[in-house]
Amino acid sequence: MRLIHTADVHLGATPDANMPWSQERSLAIRSSFLRIISMAEKNQADLLLIAGDLFHRQPLLRELKELNYHFSTLSHTRVVIIAGNHDYICENSPYLNFSWNENVTFLTSDTMTSVYFEHINTEVHGFSYHSQEIREPLYDSCRAPRDGRIHILLAHGGDPTHIPIRLQKLADSGFHYVALGHIHQPRIYKNTNMAYCGSPEPLDKTDLGKRGCILADVTQDTCQIHWQTVSETQYRIFHITVTAETTQGSVMQTVRSELAANPMHIYRFHLGGFRDPDLMFDLGQIRRAGRVVEVLDHTEPAYDLEQLAAEHSHDLISHYIHELDREDATPRERKALFYGLRALLNPDHQTG
Ligand SMILES: [Mn+2]
CATH class of the missing domain: 3.60.21.10 (Metallo-dependent phosphatases)
Incomplete structure (x- = not known):
């Protein structure tokens, strides 16, 4: 039967x-x-x-x-x-x-x-x-x-x-x-x-x-x-690991070629790795590139925290790093560390 x-x-x-x-x-x-x-x-x-x-x-x-x-x-x-x-x-x-x-x-x-x-x-x-x-x-x-x-x-x-x-x-x-x-x-x-x-x-x-x-x-x-x-469509998570050399343009190239190779699928792009500290990825541009339902940015700026702390041993920055750079830090605390550092290192440049 x-x-x-x-x-x-x-x-x-x-x-x-x-x-x-x-x-x-x-x-x-x-x-x-x-x-x-x-x-x-x-x-x-x-x-x-x-x-x-x-x-x-x-x-x-x-x-x-x-x-x-x-x-x-x-x-x-x-x-x-x-x-x-x-x-x-x-x-x-x-x-x-x-x-x-x-x-x-x-x-x-x-x-x-x-x-x-x-x-x-x-x-x-x-x-x-x-x-x-x-x-x-x-x-x-x-x-x-x-x-x-x-x-x-x-x-x-x-x-x-x-x-x-x-x-x-x-x-x-x-x-x-x-x-x-x-x-x-x-x-x-x-x-x-x-x-x-x-x-x-x-x-x-x-x-x-x-x-x-x-x-x-x-x-x-x-x-x-x-x-x-039966289905021709799949939801897919696609991980992109960035380095300090990665640019918005190179990320977009990866995104576009993946989308073009699988036009039926629907994507969730997850960014990870260590980016150039001066760069903030434009997630909206990734979202608008095609059938993209989610973009998450888990990248961290490629700061050398030890070296930074040594260079700033007499000011607030070293205290700040020692306070927040802990093994058991939550993702939110890591984010706070990097946003704070960005503000402290570039006092004229307000981060949005
Ligand atoms: Mn049911």
Whole structure:
């Protein structure tokens, strides 16, 4: 039996709101989900499992109609869905009375139910969120029946306010596959039959690395999990280490060539190292160079503190250095040290 497992699609989200590429990211979320549906068709998957947070917020009726149309194009695949904490089933949720195409099962109950597919001898279990938070470890007591069927669990959560999960308990629960959702980072647990597929698209700058879905081949005795990349876009942290010779121009050259090499990706540039003490980097120019969501300047001026202290042994500067140049100084104290030194060394030149 072959399945495709996705979760945390977050349809309707607008990542990086206020950034010029935000709308495009919103469209990418939709097109990636459609690509997963095509993947199910192409692979003639028996099941398409959606383990919660298909929508970023309460879905609209017209959005469900649109989605249902796409599900109805599947010639072979059965779709099973649960609601997560983002698209939880509220009192007048359109999920409740929607009439899905015959190949779609939405497990809307807030207690465990299941759907059985005789032609593949497979039973899929799960329940939906009816509130934004569930603190009880509801999956801890789940056990798969031993009745000759293949049993699959759809589960959403794994943090203290969204159904805390004890992974070992779940691994020992007897399910032939546990399709997990809620954590956006893909996590495939070795030597178990369970995995977080992660979100098909990265949703904010903390969602680093590749994003995709899972294709799994499951039998009574085996479970082979294949992770598939879906998103073309990645958030990336790019470190630039400067020296006293580095200039704004040379930093910009590095930034521009990295952006040009990967126009689909979205960048967080982190500057480190020791810069020319007279130079302050123009971070705004880096930010405006392309799809840049964050620029952090952790550089320190290349002062020779020992030599400076020796040269100024009779004035305030040496006291200042000895007071603040400590091993255990916090980043804020280091910054204070360098800003202060700059002011003391160039009394006519006010730092902004
Ligand atoms: Mn969630």
